[in-house]
Amino acid sequence: MKELVIEGMTAGELVAQYGTPLYVYDQAKLENNLEAYTQNFKSDLFQTKILYASKAFQTIGMLDLIANYGLGVDVVSGGELYTALQSDVPVEKIHFHGNNKTTEELRMAFESGIVHIVADNVMELEEIAELAEEYQRAVTIQIRLNVGIEAHTHEYIVTTHIDSKFGIAFGSEDYQACLAIFEKSDYLHLEGFHVHIGSQIFEMDAWYAAIDKMLGYLATFDYPMTLNLGGGFGVRYTDEDQPMPIKENMEQILSYLEGKLQETGVTINEVVIEPGRSLVAEAGITLYEIGYQKQTPNKHYYFVDGGMGDNIRPSLYQAKYACDVANKLDAEKTELVTVAGKYCESGDVLIHDVHLPPVEKGDVLVVYSTGAYGYSMSSNYNRNPTPAVVFVKDGKAREIVKRQTLADLIRNDVKNGGEWK
Numbered sequence: 001m002k003e004l005v006i007e008g009m010t011a012g013e014l015v016a017q018y019g020t021p022l023y024v025y026d027q028a029k030l031e032n033n034l035e036a037y038t039q040n041f042k043s044d045l046f047q048t049k050i051l052y053a054s055k056a057f058q059t060i061g062m063l064d065l066i067a068n069y070g071l072g073v074d075v076v077s078g079g080e081l082y083t084a085l086q087s088d089v090p091v092e093k094i095h096f097h098g099n100n101k102t103t104e105e106l107r108m109a110f111e112s113g114i115v116h117i118v119a120d121n122v123m124e125l126e127e128i129a130e131l132a133e134e135y136q137r138a139v140t141i142q143i144r145l146n147v148g149i150e151a152h153t154h155e156y157i158v159t160t161h162i163d164s165k166f167g168i169a170f171g172s173e174d175y176q177a178c179l180a181i182f183e184k185s186d187y188l189h190l191e192g193f194h195v196h197i198g199s200q201i202f203e204m205d206a207w208y209a210a211i212d213k214m215l216g217y218l219a220t221f222d223y224p225m226t227l228n229l230g231g232g233f234g235v236r237y238t239d240e241d242q243p244m245p246i247k248e249n250m251e252q253i254l255s256y257l258e259g260k261l262q263e264t265g266v267t268i269n270e271v272v273i274e275p276g277r278s279l280v281a282e283a284g285i286t287l288y289e290i291g292y293q294k295q296t297p298n299k300h301y302y303f304v305d306g307g308m309g310d311n312i313r314p315s316l317y318q319a320k321y322a323c324d325v326a327n328k329l330d331a332e333k334t335e336l337v338t339v340a341g342k343y344c345e346s347g348d349v350l351i352h353d354v355h356l357p358p359v360e361k362g363d364v365l366v367v368y369s370t371g372a373y374g375y376s377m378s379s380n381y382n383r384n385p386t387p388a389v390v391f392v393k394d395g396k397a398r399e400i401v402k403r404q405t406l407a408d409l410i411r412n413d414v415k416n417g418g419e420w421k
């Protein structure tokens with residue numbers, strides 16, 4: 001029987017060595033994606049910077065790889081910041097995002113030497129200004145703008161929607177208040193604006209619409225600013241998704257942008273992008289062991305030893321994935337099945353109505369393109385330990401994250417309920 005091979009290692013070898021469920025990343029694919037971004041996101045008209053949106057898959061091992069390619073990192077919490085600080089990514093390449101960074105998190109940023117902060121609202125900018133004064137530290141700020149463009153897959157809408165929890169509207173009272181804060185502060189420098197229009201975007205016109213709006217805003221300043229376009233570049237989960245290769249996607253965005261700059265005469269200093277999903281999603285797979293099966297009047301279930309704890313996306317977003325029986329790739333797919341997990345929740349279904357071959361207990365199921373927002377959104381629901389994460393390259397695997405043990409699960413539990421105070 002034909003078996004799945006990832007960078008020279010069979011699924012069987014990986015499972016024998018690391019158990020299941022298992023997150024497996026093809027390191028060569030990660031590197032190809034990193035190359036594709038670094039080689040193709042370049043311009044003669046402005047500087048460029050690529051920040052990995054690390055929420056997609058944040059571990060020290062991944063960040064170290066990011067650092068090898070010279071990318072920066074976007075973090076959105078004290079925990080992501082802490083992890084990034086333990087990695088090889090230089091502190092000056094860490095950008096701190098988030099709509100409600102706590103005072104403690106901001107202090108942590110100042111104390112660890114973070115110089116780039118994306119400010120999301122006026123109250124936050126005020127607090128950053130106060131802290132910069134207290135620490136006597138210069139900080140470079142991008143303001144997150146809400147441009148009223150929401151993109152998702154093949155659609156985008158232009159709204160006058162001003163009620164998003166993220167960002168502020170250009171020209172609004174809040175916007176003016178932000179400018180006043182920069183006027184007063186000796187430590188804050190307004191570097192530019194940030195926008196993030198959505199996820200899994202395939203529609204180029206959505207990018208173009210965002211660029212048009214942002215250039216209009218940047219043109220109101222008398223110095224060349226930074227334009228941060230955020231992330232959202234689409235990936236392939238199933239055959240329904242047909243993303244453009246990274247190279248072409250970057251070329252199209254850059255050529256539109258360069259054309260617009262020439263047409264309008266606006267000059268900009270730097271363009272930043274923040275890809276998350278598109279760097280990691282397709283490089284990752286999850287391996288499960290198939291357990292029992294069940295036939296109901298209308299459904300044939302294959303149960304696997306993981307589910308919503310290691311991949312919440314199908315239950316949370318009705319996200320679709322493709323799968324195979326990893327040790328029976330060439331077997332005839334005669335069964336129409338539902339792949340369900342082991343969690344105590346009816347919604348814990350990984351894949352609905354998929355054709356797979358007949359299986360036995362102990363066969364290995366592979367779910368493809370699980371590299372983004374799988375591990376990073378994992379939970380210990382039902383006290384299932386979080387799976388290990390391995391990177392594979394040239395016939396060898398290395399463990400990036402160890403499988404949680406049962407002892408890890410109760411590490412913070414206080415026996416006998418602690419002390420009444």
Ligand code: LLP
Nearest residue numbers: 053196199230231232233274275276277373
């Ligand atoms: N930059 C900002 C400011 C963001 O908010 C995000 C994602 C990104 C960059 C990266 O976007 P990406 O390239 O990964 O699409 N949990 C959801 C995705 C939430 C994305 C939130 N922001 C999911 O599993 O689909």
